[in-house]
Amino acid sequence: MVNEVPLYKPENVIGDEVIEGIREVLASGWLTLGPKTRAFEEEFSGAHATEHGVAVNSCTSALYACLRALGVGEEDTVVVPAMTFSATANVVRLLGGEVVLCDVTSNGNMDPDSLRRLLETYDVTAVIPVHLYGLPADMQAITKLAEQHEAAVVEDCAHAPGATIEGKPVGSWGDAGCYSFYATKNVTTGEGGMVVTNDQQLAERIRKLRNHHQTKSPDEKRDNWGYDVDGLGFNFRMSEFQAAMGLSQLERLDEMNESRRQVAQRYRNAIEGIEGLYWYGDESNTEHVFHLFVVQVGDGYPLTRNELYDRLTERNIVSGVHYPPISELTYYDGVGGEYAIATELYNRIISIPMYPKMSERDQQRVIETLHVTER
Numbered sequence: 001m002v003n004e005v006p007l008y009k010p011e012n013v014i015g016d017e018v019i020e021g022i023r024e025v026l027a028s029g030w031l032t033l034g035p036k037t038r039a040f041e042e043e044f045s046g047a048h049a050t051e052h053g054v055a056v057n058s059c060t061s062a063l064y065a066c067l068r069a070l071g072v073g074e075e076d077t078v079v080v081p082a083m084t085f086s087a088t089a090n091v092v093r094l095l096g097g098e099v100v101l102c103d104v105t106s107n108g109n110m111d112p113d114s115l116r117r118l119l120e121t122y123d124v125t126a127v128i129p130v131h132l133y134g135l136p137a138d139m140q141a142i143t144k145l146a147e148q149h150e151a152a153v154v155e156d157c158a159h160a161p162g163a164t165i166e167g168k169p170v171g172s173w174g175d176a177g178c179y180s181f182y183a184t185k186n187v188t189t190g191e192g193g194m195v196v197t198n199d200q201q202l203a204e205r206i207r208k209l210r211n212h213h214q215t216k217s218p219d220e221k222r223d224n225w226g227y228d229v230d231g232l233g234f235n236f237r238m239s240e241f242q243a244a245m246g247l248s249q250l251e252r253l254d255e256m257n258e259s260r261r262q263v264a265q266r267y268r269n270a271i272e273g274i275e276g277l278y279w280y281g282d283e284s285n286t287e288h289v290f291h292l293f294v295v296q297v298g299d300g301y302p303l304t305r306n307e308l309y310d311r312l313t314e315r316n317i318v319s320g321v322h323y324p325p326i327s328e329l330t331y332y333d334g335v336g337g338e339y340a341i342a343t344e345l346y347n348r349i350i351s352i353p354m355y356p357k358m359s360e361r362d363q364q365r366v367i368e369t370l371h372v373t374e375r
Contacts, residue, residue, distance in 0.1 A: 005362045007318040008184040009355040013249065013256050021244030028240070033211065033218045036243035041194070043250055048161075048169040048177065050196040052203035055238040055246075056210050059158045059180030059193040064091040065236060066154045066176045066195055067126060069205035072097055076125040079118050079151075081110045082325045082339035083346075084130045088156050089326050092128075100124070101326055101337030107282045108132045108294070108345065112141035114338045119149040122336075126152040131160035131170050133322070134186065134260075134289035135281050139165055139173035146174075154178060159291035161187045162257045166285050171196045181242070186257060186291055187249045189242035210236035259356035260290040263363065267293055267352070270367045276301030277370060280349055292322055293354040295370075296345070302372045305348055312352070315369050320351045 025036060037055050045053030056062050072078060074096035080088045082101040089099045100122055103114040110129045118124065127146045129137040139155070146153045153174030157163075161179055163170045171177020176199070181192035197203050208214065213233030214221075221227055268279050280294040297305045305321075312319045325342040326332050352366055 002316050002365075005317045005353050005365055006355075007320055007351065007353050009358070010183050010188055012355050012357045013186075013188060013252070014245070015248070015252070017251075018245050018248045021248055022241055025240040025244050030240060032237050032239045034240045034243075036240045036247065037238055040238075040243040040246045040250070043247065044179075044194055045196045047250060047253070048196050049172040050169075050177070051198045052196065052200060054195040054197075054203055054206045054210065055243060056193045056195065056206075056236040057238055058182070058191060058236075059156070059178050060087040060091060061210070061234070061236040062178035062193040062195045063088065063128070063154065063156065064094060065206045065209045065234075066178060066202075067091060067095055067097075069202055069209060070126060070152050070154070070175065072125055072152075077122045078126045078128060079115060079122075079124055079337070080128045080326065081130050081132070082327060082337065082342035083108050083132060083323060084156065084326065085158070085323050086326065086329060086331075088128055088130055089332065097125070099326070099332065099335055099337075101335055101339045101342075102127075103338040103340060104132075104342050104345070106341070106345075107135060107280065108342075108349075109135060109137040110142060111341070112138050112145060115142060116145055118337060119145055119151065124149060124151045126154060128154050128156050129174070130156040130158075131163055133281065133294055134159045134163055134291035136160065136163050136165045136170050136286040136288075139170070143173055158182075158185065160289055161185075162253050162287075163289045164287040172198070175199060176202060181246060181249075186260070186289055187246065187253055189238070189245040189249070192238050192242045192246065209233045256356040257289045260354065261288070263354060263356070263358045264288070264290045264293055266360070266363055267295075267367070271295060271370070274301075274370055280345075290354060292351045294322065294349050294351050296348045297350065298348070305350055308350055308370075308372075311372070312350075312366075312369055315365070317366055317369055318353060321346070321349060322351050
C-alpha cells in the first residue's frame with residue numbers, strides 16, 4: 001500500500017527548538033501559570049494587536065469564559081454561524097443561553113445580511129463570528145451591526161492565528177478573540193487556548209474564572225498566602241510546558257502560514273483546470289491562513305462529494321467534512337435561526353490534506369486523485 005497522505009501533519013510545525021523551552025520549565029520548578037505563560041500571553045496578544053492575553057486550556061474554555069465574563073446567562077440569546085464546530089454553540093447552552101443560527105455566505109463565514117435579520121428579530125446579547133478555515137469573516141459589517149443592536153462580539157479565531165483584515169489581526173475587532181492551540185491548529189501546544197482583548201476588566205474577570213475565582217494569582221500567593229474565592233470558577237489553566245511550546249510556535253507562525261499559502265496556491269492553480277470543482281473561499285481584502293483547504297463539488301463534477309471522499313480514501317488520502325451544520329446535529333434539532341445555505345453547502349464540501357511544508361509529491365497525488373474523467 002502507498003503511504004498515507006494525512007489531512008494534517010502536526011510534526012511539520014513542531015521543531016527541536018521547543019525542547020530547550022521545556023528544559024527551562026523543568027529547571028525552574030514552576031509548572032503552571034508561571035513566567036512562560038505570562039510571556040506567551042504578552043507576545044501572543046501583542047502579535048494580534050491587543051493589550052491583554054489570557055492563556056487557558058482550550059478554545060472552548062476561552063469562549064465559555066468570555067461569554068460568562070460578559071454576563072451571558074439564562075435565557076440570553078447568542079447568534080453563532082450555522083457552519084462551525086459544535087463547541088461554538090455548546091458554550092452558549094452550557095451557560096443556559098439560547099442559540100440562534102446565522103446563515104453563511106458561499107465561503108462558509110457568517111452572512112451579514114442574515115445577521116441583520118436575526119438582530120432585528122431577536123433580542124441578542126452576543127454574536128460569535130467564526131473565521132472558518134482561516135478565512136477572516138466580514139468583521140467590518142458584523143461589528144457595525146452588533147454595535148447598532150448593543151450586542152457583544154466574541155470572535156472565534158480557532159482556525160485563524162495571524163490572519164488579518166486590511167492589516168488588522170482577527171481577534172482585535174470585537175470585545176474579545178478566542179484561539180485554539182489544539183494538535184492540528186496553525187499554532188499548537190497539543191491542547192490549549194487564548195483569549196485576547198483590549199478590555200482590562202474583561203481580562204481580569206477571565207483570569208479569575210480560569211483559576212477557581214481566586215483573588216490572587218500564584219505569584220501573589222507565593223509572596224503572601226492569604227487569598228479569597230469571591231465567585232465560582234474553574235481550572236482552565238495552561239501549563240508552563242504548553243506555554244513554552246506556544247512561544248516557540250509563535251516565532252514560526254508567519255513562516256508556517258506563508259507555507260500554507262504556498263500549498264493552497266498550488267491547489268488553487270490545479271483546481272482551476274478541473275471542471276465542477278471549486279475552491280471554497282475568497283481572499284478579497286483579507287489574509288487567509290489556510291487552517292484547512294476546502295473544495296466544493298459542483299454539478300459539473302463526475303462524482304458526488306461522498307463518492308469523492310471514497311475515492312480519496314481508496315488511494316490512502318485522508319479527507320474530511322468541516323463541518324456538519326449545527327442544525328444537522330441531534331442535540332440542536334429544532335434550533336432557531338437561518339441555515340439554508342449552510343445546509344446546501346454541507347452536501348458539497350470536502351477538506352483535503354493541508355499542512356505547512358507539504359511535499360509536492362504528496363500534493364500531486366491528491367491533485368491527480370481529484371482529476372476524474374468518468375464515474
